[in-house]
Amino acid sequence: MDKNDKYKILSKVNTPSDIKQLDLTELKILCSDIRNFLIDTISEVGGHFGGGLGTVELTVALHKVFDTPNDLLVWDTGHQAYPHKVLTGRKDSLKTIRQLHGISGFLKRNESEYDAFGAGHASTSISAALGMAVARDIHKDKKKVVAIIGDGAMTGGMAYEAMNNSGVRKSDLIVVLNDNNMSIAPNVWQISNYFTEMIAHPDYNKFKGQVWDLTGKLDHFGDRLRRIAVRLESGIKAVITPGMLFEALGFRYFGPVNGHNLHQLIKLFEQVKELKGPILVHTITEKGRGYKPAEEHTQKLHASTPFDKLTGKAYKKVGSAPSYTTIFGNALAQIIKDNPSVVGITAAMPDGTGMDIVQNQCPSNYFDVGIAEEHAVTFAAGLATQNIIPVVAIYSTFLQRAIDQIIHDVSLQKLHVVFVLDRAGLVGADGPTHHGSFDISYLRFIPGIVIMAPKDESELRDMLYTAIMYKKGPIVIRYPRGSALGVTLKDGFEQLEIGKSEKLETGRDVALLALGSMVDYAKKTIKLLSNESVSCELINMRFAKPLDTQILDEISQRFHKIVTLEENSLPGGFGSAVVEYFNDKNYKNDILRIGLPDQFIDHGTQEQLHQILEIDPEGIAKKVKLFCQTENQSKGVAV
Ligand SMILES: Cc1ncc(C[n+]2csc(CCOP(=O)(O)OP(=O)(O)O)c2C)c(N)n1
Numbered sequence: 347m348d349k350n351d352k353y354k355i356l357s358k359v360n361t362p363s364d365i366k367q368l369d370l371t372e373l374k375i376l377c378s379d380i381r382n383f384l385i386d387t388i389s390e391v392g393g394h395f396g397g398g399l400g401t402v403e404l405t406v407a408l409h410k411v412f413d414t415p416n417d418l419l420v421w422d423t424g425h426q427a428y429p430h431k432v433l434t435g436r437k438d439s440l441k442t443i444r445q446l447h448g449i450s451g452f453l454k455r456n457e458s459e460y461d462a463f464g465a466g467h468a469s470t471s472i473s474a475a476l477g478m479a480v481a482r483d484i485h486k487d488k489k490k491v492v493a494i495i496g497d498g499a500m501t502g503g504m505a506y507e508a509m510n511n512s513g514v515r516k517s518d519l520i521v522v523l524n525d526n527n528m529s530i531a532p533n534v535w536q537i538s539n540y541f542t543e544m545i546a547h548p549d550y551n552k553f554k555g556q557v558w559d560l561t562g563k564l565d566h567f568g569d570r571l572r573r574i575a576v577r578l579e580s581g582i583k584a585v586i587t588p589g590m591l592f593e594a595l596g597f598r599y600f601g602p603v604n605g606h607n608l609h610q611l612i613k614l615f616e617q618v619k620e621l622k623g624p625i626l627v628h629t630i631t632e633k634g635r636g637y638k639p640a641e642e643h644t645q646k647l648h649a650s651t652p653f654d655k656l657t658g659k660a661y662k663k664v665g666s667a668p669s670y671t672t673i674f675g676n677a678l679a680q681i682i683k684d685n686p687s688v689v690g691i692t693a694a695m696p697d698g699t700g701m702d703i704v705q706n707q708c709p710s711n712y713f714d715v716g717i718a719e720e721h722a723v724t725f726a727a728g729l730a731t732q733n734i735i736p737v738v739a740i741y742s743t744f745l746q747r748a749i750d751q752i753i754h755d756v757s758l759q760k761l762h763v764v765f766v767l768d769r770a771g772l773v774g775a776d777g778p779t780h781h782g783s784f785d786i787s788y789l790r791f792i793p794g795i796v797i798m799a800p801k802d803e804s805e806l807r808d809m810l811y812t813a814i815m816y817k818k819g820p821i822v823i824r825y826p827r828g829s830a831l832g833v834t835l836k837d838g839f840e841q842l843e844i845g846k847s848e849k850l851e852t853g854r855d856v857a858l859l860a861l862g863s864m865v866d867y868a869k870k871t872i873k874l875l876s877n878e879s880v881s882c883e884l885i886n887m888r889f890a891k892p893l894d895t896q897i898l899d900e901i902s903q904r905f906h907k908i909v910t911l912e913e914n915s916l917p918g919g920f921g922s923a924v925v926e927y928f929n930d931k932n933y934k935n936d937i938l939r940i941g942l943p944d945q946f947i948d949h950g951t952q953e954q955l956h957q958i959l960e961i962d963p964e965g966i967a968k969k970v971k972l973f974c975q976t977e978n979q980s981k982g983v984a985v
Pocket residue numbers: 397423425426466467468495496497498499500526528529530633648693694695717719744747
């Protein structure tokens with residue numbers, strides 16, 4: 347079938363100006379086209395899926411009513427903005443999404459003038475939108491600012507900080523709460539339960555009609571009418587209006603509206619567009635809407651690798667080893683069964699972190715705190731004061747949120763909290779917002795903290811056990827995204843000595859000090875270099891802090907040339923720690939630091955990115971060979 351026949355209206359739409367003249371019937375066909383286009387494209391190339399299917403009508407209504415890009419749409423998190431990408435000049439490039447040199451899976455200011463604010467981490471939109479609204483007021487401009495935030499992102503504290511500040515400032519700002527009752531997993535938003543009960547209540551539905559008549563069509567009498575309405579109905583209203591919370595924060599609340607009813611959405615946005623002050627529009631949508639397998643999927647197909655369009659099932663990669671995530675989840679569940687004072691904590695990522703295994707096997711030792719990394723850490727600190735051993739599993743990139751909590755609430759008080767950082771290193775398709783490039787740098791300066799990285803999944807199990815047995819304070823394990831190496835696992839666990847490395851190969855010309863995922867790459871590098879007659883010693887360092895200073899002293903004596911290898915940003919990383927130590931000891935060795943460069947790294951597969959950055963075995967071999975051939979490098983060269 348010709349593409350133009352298949353997407354009848356979408357084929358004629360490239361930018362929001364193309365939808366301004368469309369009537370409701372045509373707009374409805376456009377929505378259906380966008381859905382089919384998303385299903386056709388994302389089933390082939392993979393990507394975030396369910397969120398976008400749920401925001402089709404919302405996106406069309408917003409671009410129909412608002413004058414984008416002059417009016418500013420600020421999407422939270424970003425994975426639900428695929429329909430926005432389709433309508434804003436990126437229809438043809440959607441098939442490149444999340445691929446090397448293709449468009450981003452999230453919002454990106456330098457990708458489109460319609461992306462008013464970059465996103466990837468949750469709960470930022472209201473703060474950014476308020477900043478834009480205040481700037482507009484300073485410039486005496488007229489543009490509208492709209493933040494679109496999901497109910498999952500609403501579990502993040504920053505959203506409330508921003509709402510409180512908006513209520514106080516009273517700038518004109520519209521917040522659309524896209525409530526699909528789902529985060530990635532079912533949402534843990536207490537307010538959402540409240541909404542659900544209230545919305546279903548017959549008294550509420552009867553009453554809502556009356557209040558809406560009085561307050562919904564606000565003109566310049568609106569405030570007065572609203573006050574009267576509130577006074578008249580205060581008894582009932584205090585009990586049953588879902589908007590109470592938002593109104594207490596200074597927002598006028600409109601809703602809940604059916605977020606798939608295009609007519610209702612357009613009418614409502616046209617009305618609230620002209621209102622003053624902070625407005626909250628509460629839309630109820632369904633994640634995965636219009637695609638049966640997604641609607642029925644427990645996670646509403648939040649994201650997927652390429653999948654079969656008929657069944658919604660992802661095509662399976664054959665023969666890959668279990669992921670580090672699964673190995674971790676199983677190991678933690680095994681440990682909890684022997685020691686019930688150990689608990690697992692996730693910040694809205696049960697499946698992503700492997701904590702779903704603990705949830706299934708040891709439900710009373712499992713806590714999902716919502717998208718609230720800061721809270722997760724201090725909650726863990728509280729547990730630790732009462733002789734519970736909390737294991738907090740958070741992606742490296744999201745733990746960035748909680749640095750002060752790690753310093754002030756955990757480390758300063760020497761509380762025994764185990765931090766498990768999945769996705770440490772380059773994550774691939776999610777790109778710069780999600781790479782776990784910085785955790786060694788943002789943790790290493792904290793006094794007393796222990797930071798480990800396993801060379802394979804068996805060592806991950808031992809490190810988890812070691813961390814749980816440690817008892818003396820905060821202890822961190824970082825490991826990469828994806829399949830582990832497929833090594834044989836033993837049944838039990840071994841407790842490792844803190845700060846002790848492991849010598850894996852003895853060599854003559856150069857010492858490779860490798861951490862975590864880089865140990866396996868170093869082994870492959872050594873094979874490549876053996877053909878070039880370069881003989882390498884290999885140390886699995888295991889600890890970025892404390893360093894194994896005994897082995898460093900020994901290596902400094904035996905080798906002039908030393909290479910550090912890590913999958914962390916070079917500034918402040920493991921290699922920097924080694925260089926600091928050598929400098930403090932006045933050792934004069936040549937040190938080459940290999941790791942992630944001091945830049946934000948775009949998206950692509952992990953393999954592609956490693957290759958481009960020359961941190962794959964071939965790239966490392968090239969660098970090490972050159973280093974060995976060069977005399978008298980200055981100390982701590984980074985490449
Ligand atoms: C700070 C942070 N923690 C965790 C995540 C991972 N994450 C991505 S989307 C998502 C759920 C978002 O739910 P919601 O805002 O309701 O959007 P929906 O997917 O339902 O459209 C989570 C937890 C994130 N992006 N940012």
